[in-house]
Amino acid sequence: MLPPTTHQIPHSLPLTLVVATTPIRVASSTSNDASTRLGIGLKGTLPWPRIKADMSFFARTTSRAPAAGTTNAIIMGRKTYDSVPKHLRPLGKRISVIVTRDTSGSVREGVLKELEARKMKMAETAKAKAQAAAAEGKEVEQNGSTDEPITDALVTHSLDSALSELDAVYGASGRLGKIYIIGGAEIYGAALRMKAVADATQTKRPVRIVMTNIVRKAEGEGAKNEFECDTFFPVQGLTPEDGWRTASPAEVSEWVGETVTGEWIQEGEVEVQMVGYERLD
Numbered sequence: 001m002l003p004p005t006t007h008q009i010p011h012s013l014p015l016t017l018v019v020a021t022t023p024i025r026v027a028s029s030t031s032n033d034a035s036t037r038l039g040i041g042l043k044g045t046l047p048w049p050r051i052k053a054d055m056s057f058f059a060r061t062t063s064r065a066p067a068a069g070t071t072n073a074i075i076m077g078r079k080t081y082d083s084v085p086k087h088l089r090p091l092g093k094r095i096s097v098i099v100t101r102d103t104s105g106s107v108r109e110g111v112l113k114e115l116e117a118r119k120m121k122m123a124e125t126a127k128a129k130a131q132a133a134a135a136e137g138k139e140v141e142q143n144g145s146t147d148e149p150i151t152d153a154l155v156t157h158s159l160d161s162a163l164s165e166l167d168a169v170y171g172a173s174g175r176l177g178k179i180y181i182i183g184g185a186e187i188y189g190a191a192l193r194m195k196a197v198a199d200a201t202q203t204k205r206p207v208r209i210v211m212t213n214i215v216r217k218a219e220g221e222g223a224k225n226e227f228e229c230d231t232f233f234p235v236q237g238l239t240p241e242d243g244w245r246t247a248s249p250a251e252v253s254e255w256v257g258e259t260v261t262g263e264w265i266q267e268g269e270v271e272v273q274m275v276g277y278e279r280l281d
């Protein structure tokens with residue numbers, strides 16, 4: 001039996017929201033002023049064509065476990081889970097936690113079925129690789145080592161129960177790495193509404209954002225310099241007045257486990273930059 005869910009966060013691991021956003025100018029209906037919103041989605045998918053630099057940053061960040069024998073968790077809304085290509089879900093070497101209001105059991109059933117298929121496929125791929133390596137006379141890597149991050153999935157009915165369940169299933173046995181919230185807007189909103197409450201040891205849980213800024217380069221007359229978006233990152237702003245401080249590139253690098261310079265990277269028609277914020281409470 002899992003512990004009852006409360007609005008308390010069960011332990012003090014940082015909660016890191018990973019998001020890719022693009023600035024969208026929004027005209028005011030009452031004045032000449034325009035404000036900027038941070039677009040994240042369109043029609044159930046990403047607003048931009050595949051951006052390799054961002055996709056691989058996301059994959060490395062979320063799957064890189066902090067210690068041998070641990071696995072990172074990625075918490076997502078059911079719609080974001082559905083937006084992952086079927087053959088890639090649940091994402092490998094991470095514990096996917098899918099949040100849904102479904103009480104019929106169909107979401108859980110579907111996820112568990114996909115988990116079994118994915119594990120089987122990953123095992124087949126690993127076996128084929130080992131056989132190919134052995135055929136070439138290379139040293140065969142040990143597969144299924146208990147130190148390797150695992151691939152697993154949980155289905156829960158709220159963000160609170162996602163955290164409690166992670167804690168109960170993996171935290172208590174020391175197998176939980178980092179906790180990432182990977183979207184979409186509804187789940188980011190739920191995470192941002194959580195209070196940085198202290199647990200029994202009075203330790204505060206830091207709330208962080210690792211954000212990829214995406215800017216579309218406009219070339220030629222009439223070229224579009226924005227992506228169309230219908231889903232937005234639910235923050236008013238990210239300044240100290242809004243309750244956020246900008247993290248230094250060194251801090252972001254430490255959070256994600258690789259060097260993040262904060263410099264703009266050019267790829268095709270876009271420029272991307274990875275930055276970080278920490279909540280001030």
Ligand SMILES: NC(=O)c1ccc[n+]([C@@H]2O[C@H](COP(=O)([O-])OP(=O)(O)OC[C@H]3O[C@@H](n4cnc5c(N)ncnc54)[C@H](OP(=O)(O)O)[C@@H]3O)[C@@H](O)[C@H]2O)c1
Binds near residue numbers: 020078156
């Ligand atoms: N740019 C990025 O970094 C990024 C990242 C992730 C997603 N996205 C985009 O964002 C869009 C999806 O975002 P979204 O806001 O529409 O959907 P979402 O947050 O991914 O999923 C919403 C669903 O999650 C479940 N849910 C949400 N809050 C819940 C709660 N408090 N308790 C229980 N269940 C809850 C419900 O599932 P049920 O309907 O099953 O009950 C709800 O319909 C897509 O376009 C996606 O591509 C972008």
